[in-house]
Amino acid sequence: MSERKSKRSQNQADEWRGLYVYCVGEREALAPLFDAALPEAIEDEYKLGAVEAGGLAAVVSAVPLDVYGEGALEARLSDATWTATRALRHERVAEHFARRAAVVPLRFGAIYLRREGVELMLGERAAQFREVLARLGGREEWGLNVYVERARLREEVTRLSARLREMAERADASTPGQAYLLRKKIEGLRDEEARAETRRVAREVEETLGETCDGAVRLRVLKDEATEQGELAARLAFLVSAEAFGDFRAAAEGLAERYTPLGFRFELTGPWPAYNFAVAEERQV
Amino acid sequence: MSSERTSLITARPPGLVDVLDRILDKGLVIAGDIKVSLANVELLTLQIRLLVCSIDKAEQIGLNWWRYDTNLTTRAAVAEAENAELRERVAALERELRQLSEAPARSESVARGAKSRASRKGRK
Numbered sequence: 119m120s121e122r123k124s125k126r127s128q129n130q131a132d133e134w135r136g137l138y139v140y141c142v143g144e145r146e147a148l149a150p151l152f153d154a155a156l157p158e159a160i161e162d163e164y165k166l167g168a169v170e171a172g173g174l175a176a177v178v179s180a181v182p183l184d185v186y187g188e189g190a191l192e193a194r195l196s197d198a199t200w201t202a203t204r205a206l207r208h209e210r211v212a213e214h215f216a217r218r219a220a221v222v223p224l225r226f227g228a229i230y231l232r233r234e235g236v237e238l239m240l241g242e243r244a245a246q247f248r249e250v251l252a253r254l255g256g257r258e259e260w261g262l263n264v265y266v267e268r269a270r271l272r273e274e275v276t277r278l279s280a281r282l283r284e285m286a287e288r289a290d291a292s293t294p295g296q297a298y299l300l301r302k303k304i305e306g307l308r309d310e311e312a313r314a315e316t317r318r319v320a321r322e323v324e325e326t327l328g329e330t331c332d333g334a335v336r337l338r339v340l341k342d343e344a345t346e347q348g349e350l351a352a353r354l355a356f357l358v359s360a361e362a363f364g365d366f367r368a369a370a371e372g373l374a375e376r377y378t379p380l381g382f383r384f385e386l387t388g389p390w391p392a393y394n395f396a397v398a399e400e401r402q403v
Numbered sequence: 404m405s406s407e408r409t410s411l412i413t414a415r416p417p418g419l420v421d422v423l424d425r426i427l428d429k430g431l432v433i434a435g436d437i438k439v440s441l442a443n444v445e446l447l448t449l450q451i452r453l454l455v456c457s458i459d460k461a462e463q464i465g466l467n468w469w470r471y472d473t474n475l476t477t478r479a480a481v482a483e484a485e486n487a488e489l490r491e492r493v494a495a496l497e498r499e500l501r502q503l504s505e506a507p508a509r510s511e512s513v514a515r516g517a518k519s520r521a522s523r524k525g526r527k
Contacts, residue, residue, distance in 0.1 A: 136437060188437050195439075198451040202419060205426040212430075225430035227439035235436055243433075250431070261421055337424060338445075353424075374412045384412045387421050393429035 137169070137236055138181045139228040140211045141391065142247050145175040147219035157210040161185075166211060169233055171240040174247055177215055178236060186229055209391075216391035220255040222247055223391035250396060257332055257359045258389035262370065264323060265348035266316050270381030275311045282307060319382060320352035323373055330366040333357035335394045348383055355394040423448045 138160050148168060156166050159179035168175045185194060195201050205226060212223040230236045240247070276282045282304055289300040320336075328334035337353040358366045367386075374384045427447060 136435075139433065139435065142431075183437075186437060191437065191439055195447065196450075198447070201427075201447065202423070202451045205423050206419075208426050209422050223425075223430045225428070225432050226426045227435075227437070228433040229435045229437040229439070231436040239433060239435075263421075338428075353421075370412055386412050387418075390425065391430075393425040396429070396431040 134183045134187075135180045136183045136186055137178045137230045137233065138186065139169075139224055139230065139236060140166075140177045140179075140208060141215055141221040141223045142174060142176045142240065143215065143219050143221040144251060145170050145173050148175045148177065148215060148221070151215055151218050157214050158207055159211065160204050160207045162207075169236040169240070171237040172244050174240045174244060176236050176240055177211060177221075179211075181229065183231075191227070191229075212391040212393075216258075217389070220251045221391060222250045222254070222396050223393050224396075225393075253332075254357075254392050254395065257357050257392065257395075258363075259392040259394055260356050260358050260363075260366070260386060260388035261337075261390060262323065262327065262354045262356065263350060263385040263387065264320055264352040264354070265383040265385065266319075266351040267348040267381040267383070268312065271315065272308050272312045274380045275315060276304070276308050279311060282311070315380070316351045319377055319380075320354075323352065323384075324354055326373060327354070327356055327366060327369055330362050330369050331356040331358050332362075333395050337394070348381070351382070355390075357392060357395045419451065420448065423451060 140160075145168075152166070152168065159166050161179065161181050164180040166177060166179050169178050170176075184190060208226055212221065215221045216223065230239070276286070285300055285304050285307075289297045289304065292300060324334055324336060333356065335355045337355055339350050339353055356366065370384060370386065374382075377384075
């Protein structure tokens with residue numbers, strides 16, 4: 119802490135390394151996992167290792183501070199390819215340990231200048247880590263993305279709504295002028311009902327699947343997130359225990375069976391390290 | 404097996420957007436010694452999505468590890484093997500059909516073959 123910045127001259131850049139932290143778990147559970155083949159670290163010339171303190175262990179690797187130091191990192195982050203590669207490496211490391219033990223996955227960018235900094239952090243937050251680890255033990259995060267084929271849903275909504283059907287029949291029997299106005303009105307109502315139905319299905323999925331789980335979170339949907347699957351209607355994450363996964367999966371199948379004919383598609387991803395359930399009582403930003 | 408039912412849900416290895424949303428925006432926040440501002444994660448994610456919007460592009464820059472690394476991939480591999488087998492059987496049937504329909508129908512059956520190849524591609 120008392121180390122002065124002036125000590126680090128420019129040609130010592132190679133020596134000037136930080137420690138990047140991926141995830142935290144119980145020391146006893148994580149230690150044996152380092153014997154197996156490990157994934158690539160965030161900077162592939164360095165190896166993954168552990169920093170231990172008070173029965174907890176943090177999975178770390180060295181990072182060059184000329185890239186990961188303050189200021190330098192922000193510049194790198196604006197390079198999409200660079201960031202995507204590092205994000206995926208971070209994920210792969212967290213996934214390796216999460217598959218084999220309970221871990222608290224950290225958000226991208228926890229970097230320490232010295233080992234002691236990591237030890238201190240483990241000590242200070244020990245209670246918080248233990249609380250989250252107890253909650254995550256034996257559980258996995260699963261993602262469910264709900265897509266909707268808007269055109270198909272609009273058609274189905276028209277078919278299913280007695281009111282819209284009746285209006286369409288009236289339009290068929292009207293004079294051209296009246297029919298035009300009626301059809302405009304039908305279009306507006308149809309869009310509205312399709313949107314309402316999308317919201318309702320997303321809510322039902324969240325609630326129904328939430329019953330089989332130990333946690334449910336609704337994630338942000340970026341604007342215009344259209345893919346070959348259709349438009350993204352909702353992105354959900356669930357914390358599912360190993361024993362409940364069969365029920366969870368069956369409930370998801372049931373929902374898919376009911377809503378696929380309306381133009382919805384369900385996509386299951388995972389298991390993930392529990393990124394969406396990694397925070398203890400209060401969320402700090 | 405209940406293959407017809409499970410086919411209603413696509414189980415797939417996570418896409419880049421799912422990964423980025425979690426790594427950059429979720430997970431326990433620990434302020435280390437280096438201040439990192441990930442204030443505009445949405446913008447960053449959008450930029451990355453534009454860059455690697457397709458699996459092909461992701462493969463070009465080496466971001467395709469998840470294809471080889473999850474148990475979902477195993478399921479995908481099984482499905483892919485089934486697809487390959489079905490494609491072979493369809494091709495065999497088409498060959499038989501062509502032989503049966505003889506010379507007059509030849510041009511038509513070639514056209515139909517091309518069409519079904521195209522629709523198979525579309526389904527993938």
